[in-house]
Amino acid sequence: MGWCGHLATHLSAHPAMASLLRAAATWGLFPWRGYCSRGTQGELSKGFVEALKAVVGSPHVSTAAADREQHGHDESMHRCQPPGAVVWPQNVEQVSRLAALCYSQGVPIIPFGTGTGLEGGVCAVQGGVCINLTHMDRILKLDPEDFCVVVEPGVTRKTLNTYLRDSGLWFPVDPGADASLCGMVATAASGTNAVRYGTMRDNVLNLEVVLPGGRLLHTAGAGRHFRKSAAGYNLTGLFVGSEGTLGLITAATLRLHPAPEATVAATCAFPSVQAAVDTTVHILQAALPLARIEFLDEVMMDACNRHSRLTCSVAPTLFLEFHGSERALAEQIERAEEISQHNGGSHFFWAKEAEERSRLWAARHNAWYAALALRPGCKGYSTDVCVPISRLPEILVQTKEDLKASGLTGAIVGHVGDGNFHCILLVDPEDAEELRRVKAFGEHLGSLGGDGA
């Protein structure tokens, strides 16, 4: 989410946010003047555009409608709200000068990575300048002994993992899309591996950030990449998930993990949502070192079968994955099967070969598109709710009933090991009445938990 994104939503989502925002504004940490008092509403003066060009060079500034529109939306159904201009800085000095320029003029800034978000974070609700950071795409430093790497904002997670292929290391956070890693920092991205490797919160060691006034900040100190440190306030943690509101991330030092020696994936069908979630809790309680555990309801499973040509049962399903040595995996598989069967799980399918596993996870990652195909011509709208795991069955059942009562089409997928699930609603964007029902449904669901990622 950019500096002028959906902050109202965030404000209401957090009781302490309002006071923090007021506070932050007093120390100039973000351009509230621009946001609060006089957003540019898409209009930027000719002189201002010339000033942008003076910083990054003419070829790297665009006010063309096509570019502005392309940068005014992400992959969600949120209405396109184009910025007044798009700029492509080539280095951190230019980012700093751009920030200082916009800040001095009270013009909102929206950082832009791959545009793969699902929550409308890049929509320029108050106009302003979209700063597309994808031209800064170097991998600056790999430190295999310290398990860390420094990347510029244009580097995506797939690019990084390709680069790491021969190092014996990998970066596990995987939200599905091939998002930019710094965008994943800004949104505190999570994904299917979070249950074992944590979310972005757990895997960022240092950030280089351009503050709104143009000043450069290294959140953990310049050049530092300690596995842990207790010196000073945890500024790194504050910027992870700050959604672009506190500054522009121009480099991130990320924690890497040893690539697993062996990997096995599986699917298992369950007679009910309760049985699938109970299995999750029991597997976690048994301290089985799961790498991934994902839940798909029967609607989602049906959509994935069709879209990705799987042949899974149309039932509440868990997708599992284990990482470890061959021997460790054999034991983990045995115990996971025991626990699943005890909860009524059946139709186990174990995928040991890389190709089979890729097919399964591609299906899971394409769940969004599979859901879209359920109602051609409609747009997707994804809720993102975190709840305590103990309340998950009850809330999932309730959500499915609410869906039915609202007459909406929706499919559910969840990072169930973290109590985080998405309900993907298929919506006709031309149908105002349906949009109203979607909004009411989303608000009710949001009241049950917290924002996920």
Place this chain on the structure above:
Amino acid sequence: MGWCGHLATHLSAHPAMASLLRAAATWGLFPWRGYCSRGTQGELSKGFVEALKAVVGSPHVSTAAADREQHGHDESMHRCQPPGAVVWPQNVEQVSRLAALCYSQGVPIIPFGTGTGLEGGVCAVQGGVCINLTHMDRILKLDPEDFCVVVEPGVTRKTLNTYLRDSGLWFPVDPGADASLCGMVATAASGTNAVRYGTMRDNVLNLEVVLPGGRLLHTAGAGRHFRKSAAGYNLTGLFVGSEGTLGLITAATLRLHPAPEATVAATCAFPSVQAAVDTTVHILQAALPLARIEFLDEVMMDACNRHSRLTCSVAPTLFLEFHGSERALAEQIERAEEISQHNGGSHFFWAKEAEERSRLWAARHNAWYAALALRPGCKGYSTDVCVPISRLPEILVQTKEDLKASGLTGAIVGHVGDGNFHCILLVDPEDAEELRRVKAFGEHLGSLGGDGA
């Protein structure tokens, strides 16, 4: 560290701290007025002490010299700097009223838990009121299915783990001392289990905090204990490690872990510091799921042998521990031995029985006292430095040479899996010249890395 603790140190330790502190002061997040302009220097007016009594009741306020002195130091060599009064609030409402009272009068506040810190955080350098939170010692809620517990600030980690004994769960962060859990939050405590279970940063889900003005804040929202959430700024993370400067922690929701099915500990001696650290890196690279890996240099090992009646070789040594199923442990032990032997490790001692393991870890945890016994009558001073693991051998060797050149007595222990080590110096507090050398040594060492925990 209290609101008026060694902030100057912290300021210099972090490049962004100064601006954050200035900023925070403008939104009243902590009583800088009291700290900066007119600390009470031990003197509190009679009327003010009466006002404290009106809040918590006469029996829970003391201005007796013995109480004030007992609260003016921790277990470190930092000079005792007693507060003007000590109060023992009984509940969060009283904490809130105390905070409001002190804040309105510009009187510094120092939160106090068990006083087991090693960095002088509780010293009342500007006088003020010490708020001893140990009377608030209830375990408020255990949620086994959600793997979390809510504790008041007087609950220590050992008390919690005793309480959890039959639940199949435990709280793994273990800094050695039986510290209060909220004190561990405030100092971002770490310890021997961090390599597997993380530090306090990774294990706090929510905090109830009394802000200086008296207002109550739930950092992740009231009653919330999600495994993950991306809603709003990461305030929980900001308060973890804030050293008492941002508010008084009056309750913490902590993440629990399944108790390991089986546990094996080991010691292994190495021909050099380099060999011990190389072994650590290789074990981490092999993704062996270590629970603990601790380094002791030969001076420390000698001290532990004497103090705790071990019979280990007097050599650079690793203490290891593995958690898992019986079968998983057998494999992990085999591979750890292979890697250690490859690096010249010898004299393996595997402790499988609970009693043997306890003896080993008690020895490690008593390293501080073992080191003190090296030079009876002297005080201990512990450095706390984090460095990238790749630089650890070089820095450890350098540190040992610096020790020798400075003519100081010091022993080294390290949470080596995190690149964090402590050099425990034995110092004659009456010898000003020696204190000067200790200071110079500590400053030089600090310049090599960041603060640990």
